[in-house]
Amino acid sequence: MPHKVEPSPSGRASCRGCKKAIEKGGLRFAQEVPNPFSDDGGPAYRYWHLACAATRLANELAPVLAAYEGDVPDREAIESLLKEHVKPPMPFAERAPNGRAPCRACDEGIPKGELRVAFERTFDGPMGPQKGAAYAHVRCLRRYLERETELGREAPAAPELLETLEAHGPVAAEDLAQLRESLAL
Numbered sequence: 001m002p003h004k005v006e007p008s009p010s011g012r013a014s015c016r017g018c019k020k021a022i023e024k025g026g027l028r029f030a031q032e033v034p035n036p037f038s039d040d041g042g043p044a045y046r047y048w049h050l051a052c053a054a055t056r057l058a059n060e061l062a063p064v065l066a067a068y069e070g071d072v073p074d075r076e077a078i079e080s081l082l083k084e085h086v087k088p089p090m091p092f093a094e095r096a097p098n099g100r101a102p103c104r105a106c107d108e109g110i111p112k113g114e115l116r117v118a119f120e121r122t123f124d125g126p127m128g129p130q131k132g133a134a135y136a137h138v139r140c141l142r143r144y145l146e147r148e149t150e151l152g153r154e155a156p157a158a159p160e161l162l163e164t165l166e167a168h169g170p171v172a173a174e175d176l177a178q179l180r181e182s183l184a185l
Contacts, residue, residue: 002032003029003030003031003032003060003061003064004029004030004032004064005027005028005029005030005050005061005064005065005068005070005072006027006028006030007025007026007027007028008022008023008024008025008026008027008028008047009024010024011023011024013028013047014047015028015047015048015049015052016031016046016047016048016052017048017049017052017053017055017056018049018052020049022047022049026049027050027070027072027073028047028048028049028050029047029048029049029050029053029057029060029061029064029065030045030046030047031045031046031047031048031053031057031060032044032045033045033046034129048061050065050072050078051074051077051078051081054078054081054082054085055081055085056085058081058082058084058085058086058087059086059087061082062082062086065078065079065082087118088168088169089168090118090119090120090133090168091117091118091119091120091156091161091164091165091168092117092118092165092168092169093115093116093117093118093138093165093169093171093175093179094115094116094118094169095113095114095115095116096110096111096112096113096114096115096116096135097112098112099111099112101116101133101135102135103116103135103136103137103140103144104119104121104134104135104136104144104147105136105137105140105141105143105144105147106137106140106143108137110135110137114137114138115138115175115178115179116135116136116137116138117135117136117138117141117144117161117165117179118133118134118135119133119134119135119136119144119148120132120133120134121133121134138178138179138182139182141158141161141179141182141183142158142182142183142184145157145158145161158183158184159183161183162179162180162183165179
């Protein structure tokens with residue numbers, strides 16, 4: 001979807017992240033989403049302060065900001081936030097930053113600091129279909145992949161998954177060994 005960075009034409013829009021008004025003339029990130037109220041499925045926009053989008057929508061904002069040719073106040077600070085929050089393409093392996101996400105295979109929480117794998121999922125939200133992450137414990141990877149296949153969703157085979165996880169981000173040697181063991185490779 002063609003997201004954009006643009007100056008706010010009025011001060012009426014509020015940021016989806018912090019809920020504060022986006023001042024007139026201030027730069028904002030316009031996230032294009034399907035319009036659930038449109039008969040023809042036309043687009044709608046969700047507006048964000050650049051700093052708020054950099055922390056919550058880093059992957060979406062980064063290419064749009066890079067292509068924006070106008071002056072961006074505090075560009076260095078925004079780009080620093082982007083570097084901190086950008087995620088590799090899914091699927092990827094990471095240590096859980098908090099203990100809030102449940103495993104989609106066993107429905108147990110994934111404790112902070114534990115190795116997990118993030119998969120892309122699409123779900124129906126209040127504004128129509130949305131994309132997000134589904135997480136799985138490393139010990140539950142086989143069960144997660146089998147469940148996805150049973151539900152008719154595309155799931156990678158174990159060798160391809162391991163190869164993809166290695167390509168999508170730096171995976172520590174001990175984490176790679178844990179992934180290999182879990183996938184029985």
